[in-house]
Amino acid sequence: MSKVHNFSAGPAILPQAAINASIEALQNFSGTGLSLLEISHRSKEYEAVVDEAVQLVKEILNLGNDYDVIFLQGGASLQFDMIPMNFLGEGKTAAYLNTGVWAGRAVKEAKMFGEVNVLASSEDKNFSYLPKDFTIPADAAYFHCTSNNTIYGTEMFEFPNSPVPMICDMSSDIFSRPFDASKFDMIYAGAQKNMGPAGTTLVIIKKSLLEKANAKVPTMLNYKIHVDNGSMYNTPSVFAIFVCMHTLRWIKSMGLEAMEIRNKAKADLLYAEIDRNPLFVGTVAAEDRSRMNVNFVLNDKSLEEAFLKLCKERNLSGLKGHRSVGGLRASLYNALELESVQALVTAMQDFEKANS
Ligand SMILES: *Cc1c(COP(=O)(O)O)cnc(C)c1O
Numbered sequence: 001m002s003k004v005h006n007f008s009a010g011p012a013i014l015p016q017a018a019i020n021a022s023i024e025a026l027q028n029f030s031g032t033g034l035s036l037l038e039i040s041h042r043s044k045e046y047e048a049v050v051d052e053a054v055q056l057v058k059e060i061l062n063l064g065n066d067y068d069v070i071f072l073q074g075g076a077s078l079q080f081d082m083i084p085m086n087f088l089g090e091g092k093t094a095a096y097l098n099t100g101v102w103a104g105r106a107v108k109e110a111k112m113f114g115e116v117n118v119l120a121s122s123e124d125k126n127f128s129y130l131p132k133d134f135t136i137p138a139d140a141a142y143f144h145c146t147s148n149n150t151i152y153g154t155e156m157f158e159f160p161n162s163p164v165p166m167i168c169d170m171s172s173d174i175f176s177r178p179f180d181a182s183k184f185d186m187i188y189a190g191a192q193k194n195m196g197p198a199g200t201t202l203v204i205i206k207k208s209l210l211e212k213a214n215a216k217v218p219t220m221l222n223y224k225i226h227v228d229n230g231s232m233y234n235t236p237s238v239f240a241i242f243v244c245m246h247t248l249r250w251i252k253s254m255g256l257e258a259m260e261i262r263n264k265a266k267a268d269l270l271y272a273e274i275d276r277n278p279l280f281v282g283t284v285a286a287e288d289r290s291r292m293n294v295n296f297v298l299n300d301k302s303l304e305e306a307f308l309k310l311c312k313e314r315n316l317s318g319l320k321g322h323r324s325v326g327g328l329r330a331s332l333y334n335a336l337e338l339e340s341v342q343a344l345v346t347a348m349q350d351f352e353k354a355n356s
Contacts, residue, residue, distance in 0.1 A: 005340035008318030009150055009293060009331040010172065011192040016335075018196070018246035025242060041238050049245050050231055056248035057202065060256060061181040066207050068227045071200045071241050076102070076171045076190035079201065080109035082221050083144065083167060083186070086213040088114040092141040095119050095164070097134070100127045100149035101324060102169060110144070119143075126325070127152040129285035138163040142185070142209075148173035150193065151322040153295035153329065154288040159183055165209050173292045174202070175251050176334055177260035185209040191240060194292070194333045196247050199240035251334065259334055266332045266341045267291035273345045279303065279352050283327060297327035304328070307351055314347050316340075 006013040025036040030045040039046055054069045063069070072078070083106075088094045092114060096107045098121035110116045117140065120131035127149060136143045142165040148155045150172040159166065165185035172193040181187065185206040192198040203223070210224055219225050225233050231241075251259065271289060274282045274296045283295045298304050304327070311319050321327040330344060 002315060004315045004317050005343050006317055006336065007330045007332070007340070007344070009193070009322065009329060010190075011198050012194070012318075012331055012333050013335045014196070014243065015247055015250040017250050018243050021246040022239075022243050036239055036242055039238070041232060041235050046238065046242075047232075049242050050236070053241055053245035053248055054231075056245065056252055057204065060175060060248065060252050061204070063181055063204065067181075068205050068207060068210065070203050070205070070223075070226045070231045071236055071244070072203055072226060072231070073200060073237055075198075076169060076188060076201055077105065078221075079169070079188045079203070080106040081112075082217075082223065083142070084110040084113035085217050085221055086223050087165070087167075087209065088141050089212075089214060090114075093117050093137070093139070095136055095140040095143045097121075097131065097143075097145045098123060099130055099146050099154060100152045101322075102150065102171070103144075103146040106144055106146070106169065114141075122154075127154065128283055130154050130156060130288045136160060136162050136164060140164045142167050145169070148290055148292050150293050150331075151325060151329075153284045153290045153293040155290035155292060165206070165212075172331075172333075173290070175248075175256065175259065176263050176292060178256040191244050193331075196244035197240050199237040200244060202244070247335075262338070263291045263332065263334065266336065266338055267294060269338070269341050269345060270294050270330060270332070273348050277348050277352050279355060280348060283325075292332060294330045294332060295321060295325065295327060296330075297321075303351075303355060306355075307347075310347055310351055311344075314343060316344055316347060319344075 029036040029039055032045055057069045094110050095117050098104055098107055098118050107116055120134040122129050122131050143162045144167045146169045167186040168184055170187050171190045174189040174194055186209055187204040189202045191200045213224055274280045279298055280296050281299055283297055319328050319330055321329040
């Protein structure tokens with residue numbers, strides 16, 4: 001079968017090395033003669049996998065010993081609840097930015113546990129830009145933001161200097177470029193966009209924030225319990241963490257600087273074609289364009305179906321926009337090769353010729 005170019009927004013493309021290692025481990029995990037799917041998570045061979053995954057996260061992001069790294073279940077969505085349950089104390093207010101569907105869900109969940117101050121929102125223009133004019137109150141319990149808005153295609157390249165603990169949902173752009181992790185008190189990411197398969201969520205948490213956590217939280221929703229038990233309070237997502245570990249090995253071998261160059265080259269190529277080609281138009285403010293999720297539409301909406309059909313013929317998969325925005329979305333996560341973007345650009349150019 002010829003190569004399928006995978007532009008899916010998530011679950012999404014993974015490095016071939018991680019897929020190959022997974023196939024092998026399904027047959028014979030780490031020389032045990034058993035499948036990865038049928039071993040104890042407390043076997044020493046598997047504990048080594050979790051330890052290495054944690055270590056790789058720390059190395060890649062240059063995290064000091066003042067941070068803990070854990071792998072949880074429940075998706076990034078469960079973090080929307082765990083964060084206020086653990087950190088939004090009695091009588092306190094949490095500060096949020098509302099920059100899209102996921103950010104909005106984080107706001108909605110936090111409101112169930114306490115006062116929420118939405119500092120700024122871009123809902124007035126269907127989340128097509130990032131609000132920049134806001135002040136984080138010094139008495140907030142924490143400040144929450146979303147670094148990359150997967151559905152709308154906006155990405156934060158700069159983060160404020162927060163006077164209160166800064167918590168960021170980095171589900172769809174973590175490990176896509178270097179950034180100063182020490183600015184954040186907590187970072188979380190569902191694995192299935194840029195790090196692994198569905199089923200596990202990476203949580204990076206500063207010890208000083210953990211110390212402030214509410215102790216009266218149900219056990220499974222209590223960060224401290226999971227940290228104290230090294231992600232093994234209960235059975236973790238054995239397979240998903242294994243795939244993450246191999247993706248992290250690949251990310252480390254590339255380095256975040258090289259990853260950024262690679263991701264920028266892909267995004268620049270596609271945005272340049274969107275801007276040049278009279279049939280297409282981008283939907284996001286130029287300065288906030290995401291390198292991970294590129295949203296665009298056809299000027300003549302009636303051509304959309306024909307364009308998606310051409311994409312299918314060319315093995316360009318996963319380009320239909322999210323059901324809440326429509327149009328087209330090309331997700332260019334770490335593992336996607338430049339050649340896949342070139343194939344998409346060629347299809348756009350051929351479509352232009354056929355329709356002018
Ligand atoms: C996909 C996504 C989520 C939701 O992740 P789940 O693991 O499905 O709960 C949250 N935030 C962002 C930024 C996402 O892209």
